[in-house]
Amino acid sequence: MHVDVSGANNRGYLVLEDGTVFVGRLIGAEKTAIGEVVFTTAVVGYPQILTDPSYKGQIIVFTKPLVGNYGVSEDQMESDRIKAEGVVLFEATKPSHYKSVMSLEEWLAASGIPGVARVDTRALVLKLREHGVMMGAVGPEEPGALLEALRKSPRYEELSYVDLVSVQGPVELGEGRLCVGIVDCGVKKSIVKEFLKRGVRVRLVPCRRPEAAFDCDGLFLSNGPGNPQLLDSLASKVAQYAEYKKPLMGICLGHQVIAMAFGARIYKLKFGHRASNKPVRDLRFTGKTYITTHNHGYAVDPEGTELKVWAVQPDDGTVEGLYHERQPVLTTQFHPEASPGPHDTLWIFDKFLGLIERHAGY
Numbered sequence: 001m002h003v004d005v006s007g008a009n010n011r012g013y014l015v016l017e018d019g020t021v022f023v024g025r026l027i028g029a030e031k032t033a034i035g036e037v038v039f040t041t042a043v044v045g046y047p048q049i050l051t052d053p054s055y056k057g058q059i060i061v062f063t064k065p066l067v068g069n070y071g072v073s074e075d076q077m078e079s080d081r082i083k084a085e086g087v088v089l090f091e092a093t094k095p096s097h098y099k100s101v102m103s104l105e106e107w108l109a110a111s112g113i114p115g116v117a118r119v120d121t122r123a124l125v126l127k128l129r130e131h132g133v134m135m136g137a138v139g140p141e142e143p144g145a146l147l148e149a150l151r152k153s154p155r156y157e158e159l160s161y162v163d164l165v166s167v168q169g170p171v172e173l174g175e176g177r178l179c180v181g182i183v184d185c186g187v188k189k190s191i192v193k194e195f196l197k198r199g200v201r202v203r204l205v206p207c208r209r210p211e212a213a214f215d216c217d218g219l220f221l222s223n224g225p226g227n228p229q230l231l232d233s234l235a236s237k238v239a240q241y242a243e244y245k246k247p248l249m250g251i252c253l254g255h256q257v258i259a260m261a262f263g264a265r266i267y268k269l270k271f272g273h274r275a276s277n278k279p280v281r282d283l284r285f286t287g288k289t290y291i292t293t294h295n296h297g298y299a300v301d302p303e304g305t306e307l308k309v310w311a312v313q314p315d316d317g318t319v320e321g322l323y324h325e326r327q328p329v330l331t332t333q334f335h336p337e338a339s340p341g342p343h344d345t346l347w348i349f350d351k352f353l354g355l356i357e358r359h360a361g362y
């Protein structure tokens with residue numbers, strides 16, 4: 001397939017590993033990026049998505065045709081900079097918002113991130129849904145050269161990205177009676193904010209040294225990029241912590257690693273779940289179905305472990321939340337902290353802090 005809707009001299013290409021080429025207009029940095037090509041159907045939140053460290057190693061396709069309408073501002077960042085490798089979209093628009101300090105295109109260029117605009121994202125998403133996610137390259141080079149670079153590059157699932165986005169040493173934040181240790185596999189600012197807002201101290205520790213937070217009142221495993229199956233050593237350390245029966249919570253990658261610590265199987269989804277309007281059915285605590293933000297390409301199968309399912313994704317039945325009947329363990333595959341939202345499931349943070357309070361004897 002070869003679709004040319006660029007109509008511009010400044011050509012950019014997206015080449016997929018099966019040789020499919022999309023031609024468009026190069027935006028952002030004039031360079032090539034390689035990554036796993038994934039799509040999100042979120043209609044807002046592009047600054048949060050691009051700065052979410054969980055997208056390291058991935059090229060994001062936005063299905064919303066107009067991206068950039070409200071520009072970019074500091075309060076929308078989930079980390080210090082763009083973490084995605086590249087973007088693919090239909091139209092990068094000029095912003096109109098009082099807080100905006102630059103356009104999406106200017107931001108991509110200033111951040112050294114390439115993108116391709118004017119791509120038929122509907123055709124691209126149909127392809128990814130049929131075939132499953134693929135490796136891809138975006139950039140100004142001719143498709144042949146991009147495909148060559150792609151063939152030489154390691155695959156997304158083989159690379160360990162967490163070390164690139166984790167803190168280097170422990171960092172203490174906030175004040176409060178209780179301390180939550182966050183194992184930083186690429187934590188989003190919104191998660192840290194949710195804890196600080198509730199008056200607890202936070203200690204961020206490197207993802208390879210979770211033991212530096214074992215003395216906190218509760219341990220939290222963050223979201224993060226890459227294949228969770230590469231994190232067995234972290235999972236075995238978490239299994240050691242779990243033996244103390246102290247409070248344990250995880251979101252997304254953190255949920256997957258906790259599941260691994262209890263012996264669950266991890267598997268890769270065909271094209272993942274990335275959106276800000278995905279349903280999650282709570283089978284245990286409230287009986288409600290919530291609208292949530294998702295960003296994951298892997299899922300867990302806790303069959304045969306001590307973990308029980310409290311939430312599921314009604315579209316495909318995948319596991320969205322786990323708990324333990326005799327230990328204070330609570331996890332979510334989805335993102336209760338999501339910014340700009342929805343905020344329907346923020347109560348999970350209160351629930352975890354409740355487990356910590358009870359465990360600490362307050």
Ligand SMILES: NC(=O)CC[C@H](N)C(=O)O
Pocket residue numbers: 054222223224225226227228251252253254295296297298299
């Ligand atoms: N947002 C996340 O933490 C993603 C977790 C993991 N990298 C996945 O894709 O499933």
